[in-house]
Amino acid sequence: MSDSPLAQSLGDLITETRVFRDEVTLITTRERVVEVLTRLRDGEHFEVLTDLTAVDFHPAEPRFALVYLLTSLQRNMRVRIKCFLNGSERAAPTVSGVFASANWLEREVYDLFGIHFEGHPDLRRIVLPNDYVGHPLLKEVPVQVEEVSFTFNRRRIEAGKIFAGE
Structure with a gap:
């Protein structure tokens, strides 16, 4: 563990600390992430969840x-x-329950990576259509040559009639 005051304040909740160019990264377990975020919000004044994402x-x-x-x-x-x-x-x-902004961010991670968030109040797709099969940011998904249409007016767009009433 490094000499980061944040890591020291969280003690055993942190399994590893990395500092790169004065940016602190704290590693924890999935079982302790809620407690870590709560303590950072309440005790260390980290009041904004700016982003939540995943890496495969x-x-x-x-x-x-x-x-x-x-x-x-x-x-x-x-x-x-x-x-x-x-x-x-x-x-x-x-x-x-710790950061209200996590609601939509967790839905995005679920939609694109298929990671479930236990206890989420409304875990459903947010980016892709409800009938979309799979999670496109998983590295096991093969790259396809077929484009998926997400609009109801695809033929009009292809014909160059992009303005209403044309």
Whole structure:
């Protein structure tokens, strides 16, 4: 563990600390991520969840990383929290009870990566159509040459009639 004051304040909740160019990344487990984010919000003044995303390291294990980016306006500081998931455990607890902004961010990660957030109040697709099969940001999904149409007026667009009433 490094000399990061944030890591020291969280103690055993953090399994590893990485500092690169003055940016702190705290590594925790999926079981402790809610507690880590709650303590950073309440005790360290990281009141904004700026972003939440995932990374697929397929075929390596652990396969997924959930990456939470928190901002403290009071401290003018950002911190990155990571927790890793094995490919067989494609689930993590929701943090939407800690940060309201996590609601839609978790839905996006679910939609694109297929990672389930246990206890999420409304876990459904947010980017792709409801009938879309699969999760396109998984590295196991083959690249296809067929484009998927997401609009009801595709023929009009292809004909160059992009304005209403044409």
